[in-house]
Amino acid sequence: MRPLVRTGLPWALAAALLSAASVHAAVALRDATELTHALKSEAPCCVIDARSQDHQRQHPLVDALRYRPGLNIIPSASMIVVADRDQDAVKVATVLAGQHPGKVIYAVKGGLLAWQSVLKTLAKASSSKVPGAVAGISFVIPHNTCETGTPLQVLTSKPKP
Numbered sequence: 001m002r003p004l005v006r007t008g009l010p011w012a013l014a015a016a017l018l019s020a021a022s023v024h025a026a027v028a029l030r031d032a033t034e035l036t037h038a039l040k041s042e043a044p045c046c047v048i049d050a051r052s053q054d055h056q057r058q059h060p061l062v063d064a065l066r067y068r069p070g071l072n073i074i075p076s077a078s079m080i081v082v083a084d085r086d087q088d089a090v091k092v093a094t095v096l097a098g099q100h101p102g103k104v105i106y107a108v109k110g111g112l113l114a115w116q117s118v119l120k121t122l123a124k125a126s127s128s129k130v131p132g133a134v135a136g137i138s139f140v141i142p143h144n145t146c147e148t149g150t151p152l153q154v155l156t157s158k159p160k161p
Contacts, residue, residue: 027093029086031109032117038078038106039122045077050092051084051112059112067092078104082115 030038049056050067061082065073073079079096083089089107097105108115 027090027097027105027107029090029107029109032114035106035108035114035118036121039118040125042077044080045075046073047080047082048092048096050081050088055084055112075100075103078106080106080108080115082108082112084111086110
């Protein structure tokens with residue numbers, strides 16, 4: 001009988017392929033039920049609106065960042081990508097995964113309608129658990145975790161007299 005000889009090259013190649021797959025494993029196409037389950041334990045860092053400009057104007061997503069090539073963000077938690085078509089959501093999520101290896105990025109299967117369903121379900125769950133709580137997902141934006149560059153809003157206040 002001839003002994004099985006294992007050389008380093010095939011094992012190194014297999015390890016490289018597995019590590020490359022783990023970077024892309026952070027992108028997941030999820031339907032409303034799967035997203036609701038995933039987001040019950042942890043709210044996302046940000047929602048990325050990758051829909052067409054017409055759809056963004058017709059049905060704006062409150063607190064969402066509009067996707068554009070070169071979008072520069074520093075995510076602190078998982079990201080949600082909403083697009084007009086599932087394959088567009090996956091494409092944008094893959095681009096973001098390349099920029100942020102290791103971060104969990106959910107591409108919404110079913111687009112805006114699915115995302116609205118998730119928000120409604122989470123709103124019901126959060127309002128039934130905490131008396132007096134505001135329904136919906138609460139987004140906490142810690143320092144330096146949003147889009148970098150020119151601010152979209154500037155908060156100002158006047159001193160109390």
